[in-house]
Amino acid sequence: MSPDVLKEHLRQIKYPGFSRDIVSFGIVRRAAFADGVAEAALALTSADGKVAGFLRGEVEKCLLAIPGVRRAVVTVETAAATRPGAPAPAPSRGGEFRQVVAVASGKGGVGKSTLAVNLACAAAALPGRAGRVGLMDCDIYGPSVPLMTGVSGPLAAEDEWMIPPEKHGVKLMSMGFLVRGDAPVVWRGPMVMRAIQQFVQNVRWGALDALFVDLPPGTGDAQISLAQTLPLSGALLVTTPQQAAADVALRGGLMFGKLNVPVLGVVENMSGFTDPAGVLHRIFGEGGGRRLAEKLGAPFLGEIPLLPEIREGGDAGAPAAVASPDGPAGRVFAGLAAGLLRRLEGAAG
Numbered sequence: 487m488s489p490d491v492l493k494e495h496l497r498q499i500k501y502p503g504f505s506r507d508i509v510s511f512g513i514v515r516r517a518a519f520a521d522g523v524a525e526a527a528l529a530l531t532s533a534d535g536k537v538a539g540f541l542r543g544e545v546e547k548c549l550l551a552i553p554g555v556r557r558a559v560v561t562v563e564t565a566a567a568t569r570p571g572a573p574a575p576a577p578s579r580g581g582e583f584r585q586v587v588a589v590a591s592g593k594g595g596v597g598k599s600t601l602a603v604n605l606a607c608a609a610a611a612l613p614g615r616a617g618r619v620g621l622m623d624c625d626i627y628g629p630s631v632p633l634m635t636g637v638s639g640p641l642a643a644e645d646e647w648m649i650p651p652e653k654h655g656v657k658l659m660s661m662g663f664l665v666r667g668d669a670p671v672v673w674r675g676p677m678v679m680r681a682i683q684q685f686v687q688n689v690r691w692g693a694l695d696a697l698f699v700d701l702p703p704g705t706g707d708a709q710i711s712l713a714q715t716l717p718l719s720g721a722l723l724v725t726t727p728q729q730a731a732a733d734v735a736l737r738g739g740l741m742f743g744k745l746n747v748p749v750l751g752v753v754e755n756m757s758g759f760t761d762p763a764g765v766l767h768r769i770f771g772e773g774g775g776r777r778l779a780e781k782l783g784a785p786f787l788g789e790i791p792l793l794p795e796i797r798e799g800g801d802a803g804a805p806a807a808v809a810s811p812d813g814p815a816g817r818v819f820a821g822l823a824a825g826l827l828r829r830l831e832g833a834a835g
């Protein structure tokens with residue numbers, strides 16, 4: 487019985503809480519059969535002990551149900567998720583990441599990419615941080631990082647390495663550097679997983695104080711793939727102030743909980759618009775960010791107002807954090823970036 491046949495059987499097993507199976511997520515590292523004994527090795531990057539125990543049981547049951555298998559030997563390797571500040575195990579051949587921060591929300595269009603890009607730029611603008619900050623765009627189908635940073639492909643390569651272009655002191659990687667122009671990316675889940683693994687393993691990131699990761703909306707392939715590939719310091723959740731957005735972001739936050747990834751905090755974006763006469767308009771309502779933080783038991787990190795300069799900077803490839811660091815947007819992003827690094831690194835000390 488070949489490893490592929492065993493893996494075909496193991497495809498019946500879904501990762502707890504997700505609809506995807508453990509084989510397509512790359513959790514089954516090895517499978518072998520000899521003399522009636524089936525072996526399987528599972529590798530979990532960030533699952534808690536309960537998930538590991540559950541999967542071991544399921545895999546054993548599944549193997550023993552295959553005709554001809556008399557005994558099943560299942561090994562599970564787990565690396566606990568990095569707590570904020572804990573030193574990350576070396577997860578990548580091409581990079582050493584002291585902190586890895588995912589920027590996420592269940593909800594689309596709330597400003598995840600805007601926050602990820604501006605936070606990375608603001609972090610790299612802090613003293614001594616230029617070139618020590620990375621931004622990995624895991625929105626494989628709709629990458630925003632090329633437009634928002636003004637960097638496009640093709641990518642430089644050296645042997646098997648991809649060299650991340652650097653802009654505003656930030657090392658960048660995006661699917662947008664690899665596919666041409668408007669060509670749609672029509673990939674299935676396992677390919678998303680492989681793309682993310684390549685971004686981690688085959689990019690010469692070097693030593694980074696912080697790697698920010700821009701995630702697509704939803705609670706799907708990219709999120710679980712990332713959590714399985716890299717030990718995350720945690721996730722930042724973005725929401726707009728209205729209840730509907732905060733409810734969807736809550737599902738995103740709970741998903742990270744299932745993956746044993748801590749929620750580092752909640753950022754409310756598009757919090758209000760101050761017109762030229764100085765009157766504040768709460769266009770998207772009020773309070774969603776604080777309520778979400780409360781529900782998740784995570785710190786509320788602050789509000790980003792609706793500011794034309796943020797949208798303009800995003801479209802022009804000149805993020806507000808660096809285009810006008812002393813403007814209202816620049817100051818907010820600088821404060822968020824400095825506070826986040828202080829907290830993560832403080833916890834490590």
Ligand SMILES: Nc1ncnc2c1ncn2[C@@H]1O[C@H](COP(=O)(O)OP(=O)(O)OP(=O)(O)O)[C@@H](O)[C@H]1O
Binds near residue numbers: 595
């Ligand atoms: N605070 C803000 N003020 C003004 N415009 C903003 C603000 N935040 C985001 N935008 C604009 O809103 C649009 C959506 O933002 P962005 O692409 O960052 O959202 P997203 O959550 O990453 O979306 P997706 O779910 O599609 O990945 C962009 O055009 C961006 O420039």
Ligand SMILES: [Mg+2]
Binds near residue numbers: 625700701702
């Ligand atoms: Mg985005």
